[in-house]
Amino acid sequence: MKNIILLISMILLQLFAGNHKVDVWKTITIAPNESIDIDKVKAPVTLEIKNLSDEKINLVSDIKIPAEISGKSELSYRLPKKSSLKLENKNATSVSIYLHYYSSKSIFINNKELR
Numbered sequence: 001m002k003n004i005i006l007l008i009s010m011i012l013l014q015l016f017a018g019n020h021k022v023d024v025w026k027t028i029t030i031a032p033n034e035s036i037d038i039d040k041v042k043a044p045v046t047l048e049i050k051n052l053s054d055e056k057i058n059l060v061s062d063i064k065i066p067a068e069i070s071g072k073s074e075l076s077y078r079l080p081k082k083s084s085l086k087l088e089n090k091n092a093t094s095v096s097i098y099l100h101y102y103s104s105k106s107i108f109i110n111n112k113e114l115r
Helices: 002-019
Strands: 022-030 035-038 045-051 057-061 074-079 085-088 095-103 107-109 112-114
Touching: 022 035, 035 107
Parallel strands: none
Antiparallel strands: 022 095, 035 085, 045 074, 045 095, 057 085, 107 112
């Protein structure tokens, strides 16, 4: 009986393991003339980006999105599956952003997985 309960619980874990959500908040500093690349996402991602500095940040993407985030402002966007986003700091000083993302899968920023 114990084996049956264990087997059923393992099957249920496997079935619902893909339904978890990734919800991450992170403060990131972008050095002068550097960028942050959000690689092609495997599932749709809800992004909230708050620019904590006074300088603007340029956005580069293959989808229709605003070209920049001005100082002390924020952008909320739903990034579709298989799309990417690049945040560029073309200023002489570092800028800080507050990044919040929510998805069913983790994303890769500068080839590093965030969970």
